[in-house]
Amino acid sequence: MKKLFLLFVFSISSSAFLFSQSVNITFMVDMQYETVSGNGVHIAGSMQGWNPASTPLSDADGDNVWEVTLSVNANSYYEYKFVNGNSWGSDEILASWEGCSNGTGNRKLNTSTANEILPAYIFNSCNVVVFYGCTDSLASNYSAAATNDDGSCAY
Numbered sequence: 702m703k704k705l706f707l708l709f710v711f712s713i714s715s716s717a718f719l720f721s722q723s724v725n726i727t728f729m730v731d732m733q734y735e736t737v738s739g740n741g742v743h744i745a746g747s748m749q750g751w752n753p754a755s756t757p758l759s760d761a762d763g764d765n766v767w768e769v770t771l772s773v774n775a776n777s778y779y780e781y782k783f784v785n786g787n788s789w790g791s792d793e794i795l796a797s798w799e800g801c802s803n804g805t806g807n808r809k810l811n812t813s814t815a816n817e818i819l820p821a822y823i824f825n826s827c828n829v830v831v832f833y834g835c836t837d838s839l840a841s842n843y844s845a846a847a848t849n850d851d852g853s854c855a856y
Contacts, residue, residue, distance in 0.1 A: 729821035733765040738786035746781025754787035766846040801827035
């Protein structure tokens with residue numbers, strides 16, 4: 702009986718492990734048309750409890766594209782928005798007709814089983830501005846924000 706119980710517990714925990722796969726998603730927002738708040742840029746969404754102050758983005762290379770990589774559940778649906786600051790009232794609201802919107806002003810994301818780098822959407826929009834730079838992740842000057850390779854990759 703004890704062996705049967707242990708086998709049952711093992712199979713339940715193994716199943717939970719198989720179904721709790723996570724993926725890394727890089728969220729990016731283009732702030733070139735905004736005056737960035739002194740509190741920085743944040744993301745709030747269903748993946749982190751909708752807290753507008755808990756998940757800051759960074760702009761390490763100074764190109765006005767702010768980003769953060771989060772580990773989220775694979776094969777899941779999330780809603781989120783970017784916040785120019787760290788409190789509600791500074792959050793973006795997308796038009797219901799925009800393709801990246803869920804129709805209520807939030808962005809939407811369906812994850813798969815693969816890591817993903819999302820486009821650098823313009824704050825308050827589903828549009829993406831073309832960024833030139835090195836798009837080869839093996840290069841020393843790779844830029845995750847680059848959407849078009851400019852031939853500048855260095856190895």
